[in-house]
Amino acid sequence: MRLAFPLVVSAFLFSLGVFGVLVRRNAVLVLMSVELMLNGVNLNLVAFDAWWADALHGGQVLTLFVITIAAAEVGLGLAIVLLVFRNRGTSDLTDLGLLDERTEDDQRPADVDQPEDAR
Amino acid sequence: MMPVLVVLTPFVAAAAGLVVGRNRLLAQRVAVVGTGIALALSVGMGVMVWVGGPSVDEWGTVPTGWVPVTIATRADGLGATLAIMVSSVALCVQIYSTAYMHRQPRYGTFAALVSLFTAAMLLVVLADDLIVLLVGWEVMGICSALLIGHHWEREEARSASVKAFVVTRLGDVGLLAGILVMADLTGSFRISELQQSATASTALTVGLVLMLCGVVGKSAQVPLHVWLPDAMAGPTPVSALIHAATMVAAGVFLVARLHSVYLLSSVALAILAIVASATMLLAALAALAQDDYKRVLAWSTSSQLAYMLGALAVGGYSAGLFHLLAHGAFKALLFLAAGAIAHALGTTMLPDMGGLRRSMPMTYLVSSLGLAALVGLPPLVGFFSKESVLGAAEEAALHGGPLPAWSAWLVLLAGLATVLLTAAYATRAWLLAFRGPPRWSGAAHDPPPAMRTPVVALAVPTVVLGVLAFMPAVVSAMFDPGDQVAAEPEGLSFDVGTAVVSLALVGMGALAVFAEWRRTGQRDPSVSLGQAHGLLADGFGVDRLYDTVIVRPFLALSRLVVASDRDVIHAYVRGAGRSARALGGLPHAAQAGHVQGYVTAVLAFVVILAAAGAGAALL
Numbered sequence: 001m002r003l004a005f006p007l008v009v010s011a012f013l014f015s016l017g018v019f020g021v022l023v024r025r026n027a028v029l030v031l032m033s034v035e036l037m038l039n040g041v042n043l044n045l046v047a048f049d050a051w052w053a054d055a056l057h058g059g060q061v062l063t064l065f066v067i068t069i070a071a072a073e074v075g076l077g078l079a080i081v082l083l084v085f086r087n088r089g090t091s092d093l094t095d096l097g098l099l100d101e102r103t104e105d106d107q108r109p110a111d112v113d114q115p116e117d118a119r
Numbered sequence: 120m121m122p123v124l125v126v127l128t129p130f131v132a133a134a135a136g137l138v139v140g141r142n143r144l145l146a147q148r149v150a151v152v153g154t155g156i157a158l159a160l161s162v163g164m165g166v167m168v169w170v171g172g173p174s175v176d177e178w179g180t181v182p183t184g185w186v187p188v189t190i191a192t193r194a195d196g197l198g199a200t201l202a203i204m205v206s207s208v209a210l211c212v213q214i215y216s217t218a219y220m221h222r223q224p225r226y227g228t229f230a231a232l233v234s235l236f237t238a239a240m241l242l243v244v245l246a247d248d249l250i251v252l253l254v255g256w257e258v259m260g261i262c263s264a265l266l267i268g269h270h271w272e273r274e275e276a277r278s279a280s281v282k283a284f285v286v287t288r289l290g291d292v293g294l295l296a297g298i299l300v301m302a303d304l305t306g307s308f309r310i311s312e313l314q315q316s317a318t319a320s321t322a323l324t325v326g327l328v329l330m331l332c333g334v335v336g337k338s339a340q341v342p343l344h345v346w347l348p349d350a351m352a353g354p355t356p357v358s359a360l361i362h363a364a365t366m367v368a369a370g371v372f373l374v375a376r377l378h379s380v381y382l383l384s385s386v387a388l389a390i391l392a393i394v395a396s397a398t399m400l401l402a403a404l405a406a407l408a409q410d411d412y413k414r415v416l417a418w419s420t421s422s423q424l425a426y427m428l429g430a431l432a433v434g435g436y437s438a439g440l441f442h443l444l445a446h447g448a449f450k451a452l453l454f455l456a457a458g459a460i461a462h463a464l465g466t467t468m469l470p471d472m473g474g475l476r477r478s479m480p481m482t483y484l485v486s487s488l489g490l491a492a493l494v495g496l497p498p499l500v501g502f503f504s505k506e507s508v509l510g511a512a513e514e515a516a517l518h519g520g521p522l523p524a525w526s527a528w529l530v531l532l533a534g535l536a537t538v539l540l541t542a543a544y545a546t547r548a549w550l551l552a553f554r555g556p557p558r559w560s561g562a563a564h565d566p567p568p569a570m571r572t573p574v575v576a577l578a579v580p581t582v583v584l585g586v587l588a589f590m591p592a593v594v595s596a597m598f599d600p601g602d603q604v605a606a607e608p609e610g611l612s613f614d615v616g617t618a619v620v621s622l623a624l625v626g627m628g629a630l631a632v633f634a635e636w637r638r639t640g641q642r643d644p645s646v647s648l649g650q651a652h653g654l655l656a657d658g659f660g661v662d663r664l665y666d667t668v669i670v671r672p673f674l675a676l677s678r679l680v681v682a683s684d685r686d687v688i689h690a691y692v693r694g695a696g697r698s699a700r701a702l703g704g705l706p707h708a709a710q711a712g713h714v715q716g717y718v719t720a721v722l723a724f725v726v727i728l729a730a731a732g733a734g735a736a737l738l
Contacts, residue, residue, distance in 0.1 A: 018722065021715070022718060022719050022722070030715075093713070093714060093715060094713060096712075096714075097711070097712035097713065098712065
């Protein structure tokens with residue numbers, strides 16, 4: 001089998017995952033998109049492993065690792081999403097803006113410093 | 120060794136007084152005992168000087184890169200006499216203050232500052248180096264300003280304090296410049312060196328005239344006299360010690376100390392004579408119309424200091440110093456007696472006094488003695504000292520002196536006119552305070568013993584110091600300037616003619632005021648001056664003139680500087696901050712907390728990097 005077929009499929013899977021991560025608003029769906037990206041990578045690994053005919057089958061071993069870690073990661077991720085939902089009543093990523101560094105002052109027009117002699 | 124001990128004792132007392140200031144009793148003891156020891160040491164130093172001769176000691180040199188400053192002291196007749204006078208008046212004032220300041224807050228600081236002042240004044244009279252003298256001079260200045268502002272709760276005390284500080288500082292700039300000119304001429308700050316090597320030259324005249332600026336500021340002479348009347352906002356003991364007997368006399372002392380140098384420059388002496396003549400007349404006129412008894416005394420101090428400077432200007436070295444000594448005694452006496460009145464009545468305003476003759480007989484007696492000495496009635500000391508001043512002026516006017524004859528005439532005529540005015544204002548103050556009907560209510564009585572003793576003690580020299588006039592040898596020993604160049608100080612010169620004339624003037628002045636007082640039914644005689652009264656009470660409006668010509672433009676300039684700093688210079692600083700902040704705001708706006716936005720940016724950069732890498736690889 002030609003190498004190009006699985007690579008195209010894996011690139012399609014990865015791009016689908018990226019699109020999901022960037023566009024979906026629901027945190028659960030974002031997690032699922034991450035899984036899609038991981039699986040794209042897995043397919044890549046397996047395809048190259050077969051193509052190289054590696055005696056130690058490093059690609060397949062690594063794939064098994066990735067699947068294990070992905071399972072753990074999804075478990076952790078879902079737990080976080082669950083807690084966020086419990087605390088905030090939503091899992092919509094656009095509503096979770098805690099990383100916004102701008103203070104309320106910044107969002108007003110900037111007034112740098114009160115001059116000391118403006119008593 | 121002695122001069123250093125004399126200076127250090129009150130200094131240590133001042134430091135200790137600050138430490139124990141909270142404990143009133145301890146502070147009193149430290150202040151009185153410290154000043155007492157200083158007096159004993161001064162007397163000891165006097166004995167050493169008069170028995171063993173004058174001595175100059177060096178305690179070290181301070182390299183400056185130019186003319187070195189020498190920590191040098193000088194014990195001679197002049198220094199010892201003034202040291203004894205300063206420490207005796209200081210002791211009187213310290214004892215007096217224990218009672219006078221009894222109920223006042225901040226007694227500890229007050230007593231410590233008076234001790235520090237005493238140390239500084241003793242340093243001035245005992246220094247043999249102009250810079251060392253200047254140090255004492257400036258410490259006195261700051262003590263004076265702080266003590267004027269002792270009642271800083273009151274607005275007038277605060278502004279009087281600042282005024283005294285600023286005005287005297289104005290003169291001190293001239294003094295410093297004069298000292299530097301002197302050092303440039305002689306290559307040394309030493310007074311003894313200056314006296315030995317000074318020769319008449321234009322540069323010397325410039326230096327001497329510049330130093331006169333400091334004298335004029337310190338001794339409250341025209342045109343820097345404006346601070347002294349306001350300085351009466353300070354506690355009365357301070358007025359007695361600093362603004363009557365000692366500090367204001369430091370200017371006179373400085374001219375006396377450098378008298379042999381001043382004699383080399385007739386221009387400087389003529390300027391001094393003009394300043395002194397103007398001051399003695401104007402101040403005496405102003406004293407005529409004051410309502411505050413202390414202000415009467417303050418103007419009179421200005422006028423009497425002008426007598427001393429006038430005497431020095433006409434070459435009457437001993438006469439000027441004799442008057443300094445006499446004035447120190449009777450003016451301190453007058454102020455302490457005024458303090459007794461303030462203590463009893465709670466006011467120093469003449470319109471609120473009257474009839475104190477019966478209720479305060481002791482104060483009445485000593486004040487009468489003091490005023491009589493001020494007027495110059497024989498046989499009190501004031502008569503002899505004033506006559507010796509007038510005698511010296513007449514001598515210089517008729518037979519030639521170290522200064523142009525016209526300026527000697529000026530001093531003589533102004534002096535005689537001032538005799539008349541002095542008699543008038545002293546009589547007016549005496550009548551208003553002690554005679555006539557009482558214009559106060561309540562019970563006034565003589566002060567407690569701690570205040571009474573110093574006043575009576577000061578009455579003694581007021582009465583007996585006059586005998587010095589008949590002991591020329593003692594006078595020349597007392598005022599021996601201790602330098603090899605100057606001749607022995609001449610004795611006091613008296614002239615029967617001026618004595619008769621001035622006694623007649625005293626009689627005229629006193630009787631005119633008395634007659635007017637009787638005619639107007641025992642009311643203030645100065646009201647009869649009509650229009651002139653307001654002008655005189657105002658001190659000829661000099662304060663308002665300075666306010667218009669100097670203070671207001673200066674304040675306007677200050678406001679301009681503030682405005683240009685705030686609106687021009689600070690605008691650039693603010694602008695720099697604002698623009699940096701605005702620039703930072705641009706990338707900051709992207710940091711909106713949308714994780715997906717961040718990831719998109721990361722991905723975009725990855726793609727760009729990859730494309731760039733690929734492009735680079737292909738090329």
